[in-house]
Amino acid sequence: MSVATASRVLGGGNRSVAPENARKVVEAATRLRYTMDAAARAMNRGSDAIALVADDLATPAVAAVVAAMERQARTVDAFVTVSSTRGLPELQAATVRTLAGFRPRALVLTSTRISHESPDTRVLDELRAFERNGGRVIVYGSGSVQLPFDALAVDDRWSARLMGEHLARTGHRRAIILAGTRERAYAAARTSGYVEGLLAAGADVQDIRIVNCEVSRQGGFDATAQLIREGLDGTDVLVAINDTVAIGVLAACRAAGLDVPGRVSVTGFDDVPLARDLTPGLTTVALPFTEIGVRAIELAVRGRPEGGGPARETFRGSLIVRGSTGVLRAPG
Amino acid sequence: MSVATASRVLGGGNRSVAPENARKVVEAATRLRYTMDAAARAMNRGSDAIALVADDLATPAVAAVVAAMERQARTVDAFVTVSSTRGLPELQAATVRTLAGFRPRALVLTSTRISHESPDTRVLDELRAFERNGGRVIVYGSGSVQLPFDALAVDDRWSARLMGEHLARTGHRRAIILAGTRERAYAAARTSGYVEGLLAAGADVQDIRIVNCEVSRQGGFDATAQLIREGLDGTDVLVAINDTVAIGVLAACRAAGLDVPGRVSVTGFDDVPLARDLTPGLTTVALPFTEIGVRAIELAVRGRPEGGGPARETFRGSLIVRGSTGVLRAPG
């Protein structure tokens, strides 16, 4: 048999091969435990890989999406590899560039540090270059809507508004929002969502205070400890930018002997797996990670759409009420 | 400039190039935004990738190791990609085979489902084939010592023994071990470690009971709920095979109104990030994940050792005592 024939039957081309020869090739391949060289294959027609670039694999939001992507990818003969970059723009750009060299079918980027406001365009340049060479690019995350790629956006503002409204409706009036830092793309969106919701359901803008903190358990802990030292006076609720921060808030309250939700309510965002196992259970907002992961693969696999701009899909969260928030006043 | 010259300066060979020419090449490369094609490069000399195959990226033990690997890999001009296989032998074998096609520098495998006892050799065959073609293979995990590859083993038995001894020394006599399922490589090792430790510090073998359960929060919850229904009578401590199960145990105790540690102590294994934030904080065993990740990369990068068998390194855990275990009797 010739190389060409073998390539046709193994590589799955459109050209037809005589059934007998095909059988012979397959048999020989299994006999020699032969596998196609993915590297060489990728050189001509691109590989079946879908590469995901994230900030940190340990964050639940990423892990959940990755799991869904893996599962979905199996159904379309693709496979997923993941790289993390700690959110550093330089590493992101380098990683995208390196991965692009392997000619994957698609590149999926998710980062909390990228938005239309961030002036760093290195990553975006790399992504554009990859797309120009025929690759598909999908971005997922809060700031992704403004980017010139297929985007899976989370409507953080809308989702946070749910929380704000719920809090105000259950009688919370004086809120402190632990808003994280500016570099997180979702920070501003969630914060304004919280505020909007609180106002819409009866709170007064003067009773809302916004405090920045590092986005980590320690950041939440430190900020809360500081607030407690300064005196929380009438504060009804500590609204954290995400669950990780909220966990720090809860720890600080516990350390200070502050009853939650008796003395103050606490809320998070993301619904990490362990949120229900905290004491009290954390009131939070759940995001449809599985759906997002599945959709990411679907977008990655389908060819580039003919006309029009990039695809844009928005996902919304849902409120999960647990024990960390009380009812201060009957809902009106 | 010739292609060869450019390759030498960009590819970083051992051949020397005139400094002036090197500068010219680099300058031209940046000017044209040129990047080497990783796929083509991998065809001849292998790529700089280090591929990690794990069961599930969301498990803290994996996430922590990956993070350390990523960081370490930067220091040696390698980069890490991760794939997950849900622990299914078929997927593992297919994934290893696919990844091997990209000719990575090394393949790191970690799985709770592989040990010398598991009769499934498909993955091992693939790994052997990869090694025969010049690749490096590193396995990490409980059952890895018996495998014919460089191994980073965790001494689960020794580490669990720490816990058993601590429990017996603090007066716990009647223990129920929630031992997970047989297919987990670490299950047997941890269980016997627990038992050994308890016995060594004064417990009686008749007072130790071993119960199997699914290795998940729900598995721990269900098993504990069942035990509580049957009556815990004199049980001093519920010893879980890992933190995830322990979290389920705690939840079941809470649901049944059983005070921890007043009525019964609870322990875990792994020291997941949120273990300290549970109420009460979870007494558990911490593993040196960072160290393991760093070492994995070091092994992956170094050439195959000359003589002798594969490298074998063992890591041991340390006891972390928190509020979920009480002192029933002054340590004697």
Add this chain to the structure above:
DNA sequence: GGCACGACGGGATACGGTTTCCGTCGGTGA
């Protein structure tokens, strides 16, 4: 029965690098 067409096999080539081999050039010591 002859011809046109379709199906299929095989050689050649492209892909984008690395590596080997050889030739040249400059410097140095006898």
Add this chain to the structure above:
DNA sequence: TCACCGACGGAAACCGTATCCCGTCGTGCC
């Protein structure tokens, strides 16, 4: 001054696969 040596540049081969193109063979139609 010449022979020798080391350093470096350039041409060419090669890696494994997909694809183009052409030749051949079989088949169906007129």
